[in-house]
Amino acid sequence: MxxxxxxxxxxxxxxxxxxxxxxxxxxxxxxxxxxxxxxxxxxxxxxxxxxxxxxxxxxxxxxxxxxxxxxxxxxxxxxxxxxxxxxxxxxxxxxxxxxxxxxxxxxxxxxxxxxxxxxxxxxxxxxxxxxxxxxxxxxxxxxxxxxxxxxxxxxxxxxxxxxxxxxxxxxxxxxxxxMETYARELEEKSKILSAHAERDPLTELYNKRAMQRTIMRELNAAIRRKSYLSVIYIDVNKFKFINDTFGHAKGDEVLQTLGQAITESCRTSDFPCRIGGDEFCVILPEASRATALHIGDRIEAAFTTAYPEYSISIGICVTGNESFVSANELIEGADKAMYEAKQQS
Incomplete structure (x- = not known):
């Protein structure tokens, strides 16, 4: 029935x-x-x-x-x-x-x-x-x-x-x-793949590809808003010595710890990236030099707390809020400042 x-x-x-x-x-x-x-x-x-x-x-x-x-x-x-x-x-x-x-x-x-x-x-x-x-x-x-x-x-x-x-x-x-279910699943998979494509697998920070895309977008936004845009460059001092002496597993551990220190020290609006090797950068929208210095100090403090025996070098470059440099100039400026800091360490 x-x-x-x-x-x-x-x-x-x-x-x-x-x-x-x-x-x-x-x-x-x-x-x-x-x-x-x-x-x-x-x-x-x-x-x-x-x-x-x-x-x-x-x-x-x-x-x-x-x-x-x-x-x-x-x-x-x-x-x-x-x-x-x-x-x-x-x-x-x-x-x-x-x-x-x-x-x-x-x-x-x-x-x-x-x-x-x-x-x-x-x-x-x-x-x-x-x-x-x-x-x-x-x-x-x-x-x-x-x-x-x-x-x-x-x-x-x-x-x-x-x-x-x-x-x-x-x-x-x-x-x-x-078809709707398949489309949703495909969209989710595409999002996951896209996220993986822009993430560094070791530290889960944004990779160089994402960094290049993000800095162009944020620079254009800063120009429209007439606001500051800062970039922090970070490098682990004597990283080759760490790898050669203690092995690559230890080196990876140090990089992961630095990635975590960067993530925890940044604002939610910032974009922490690993460019490659032991080089990292952070893109900071609407951040003056004073704000960038403060965030850089927090990153260094968090890292040295975890590894007192190691150190990092930090370089900062700021553009805006009236005149602006190009994205490449901003990156090169931060990289140069980081290299100068390394020479003094």
Whole structure:
């Protein structure tokens, strides 16, 4: 019963909707009763109807291929018997509608194209009409019975096509969701890759590529704002001696510690970078020389606290707030100041 409820709810069909659809097809209770009155005739010729139906259907290669083996054919014969019986059962309620929805769902899943379903529906209607024309007791009722049959089969076909369309729309929606999920995942991966591409793997600071991009952006911003822009250059004194004496693992440890000291000493608006080897720089937007000196002192204090036996050299270059040098001149100025400090250490 859960499956039935789910199908009916999925297609927003309840008793009110069933009645509304009956009205759309101008299918009256009197016509349904008239169909139900023909049940004895249909039951008497049911086996013959099913046999003729599948004789005609299997003449088409594409239908025969869909049917496949004898077991499948027998299951289809039994299902068709039930369908014909339900057409003349006199019960056209939720269970009847659910059965039609399930028929559409099954046909869609096994790959029956709409043209094949419509063709089969027409074939069945003509065969049933032939039986009614030949055996109906009251010939004056025949036009009304045939009209009612046509309306009911159209009613059923609409339900079947609701499942075809609903399944297609569901597939499109699912595909859309998968594409959206894939796009989000791709975007996240792109962000991660982009972040990795601009990060130094040892210290997790920005790398030289990111530094070059950032200093151009911040210099342009400083020019627009007429503000200061400072660059700090940092180098570990006698780093080659550390590497040669204690090994590269120790050297990496020293670089990581310096990277951490820089990160913890900077403002959130600053951009700490490792340029390569033991050379680091920090880009400081809206920072005067006094601010840059203060941050440089903090970096040096943090590093020497961790390694009292080692030292670093720091150089600072400032541009703005009225006249500005180029990005290369700013970097070269900080590098030169750092080299001069190293010579004095």
């Amino acid at each position: 859960l499956i039935e409820k789910t199908l009916l709810e999925q297609f927003n069909i309840n008793e009110i909707e069933i009645q509304r659809r009956m009205e759309l097809f101008k299918l009256t209770q009197g016509e349904l009763d008239l169909l139900a009155a023909q049940q004895p005739i249909i039951e008497q010729h049911l086996d013959s109807l099913v046999a003729k139906f599948y004789d005609k259907q299997t003449q088409f290669d594409e239908i025969a291929l869909l049917i496949g083996d004898a077991d499948t054919l027998q299951r289809l014969r039994n299902a068709q018997r039930r369908y014909i019986q339900e057409l003349f059962s006199g019960h056209y309620d939720n269970a009847y509608v659910n059965s039609r929805l399930r028929i559409g769902l099954v046909h869609k899943r096994i790959g029956v194209e709409p043209k094949l379903y419509l063709s089969a529906s027409c074939t069945l209607k003509y065969l049933v009409e032939d039986v009614l024309i030949e055996h109906i007791a009251n010939p004056s009722e025949l036009p009304q019975v045939l009209r009612a049959l046509d309306k009911l089969i159209s009613f059923d076909t609409a339900l079947v096509f609701d499942t075809y369309i609903g399944t297609l729309l569901s597939a499109v929606e699912n595909a859309k969701k998968r």
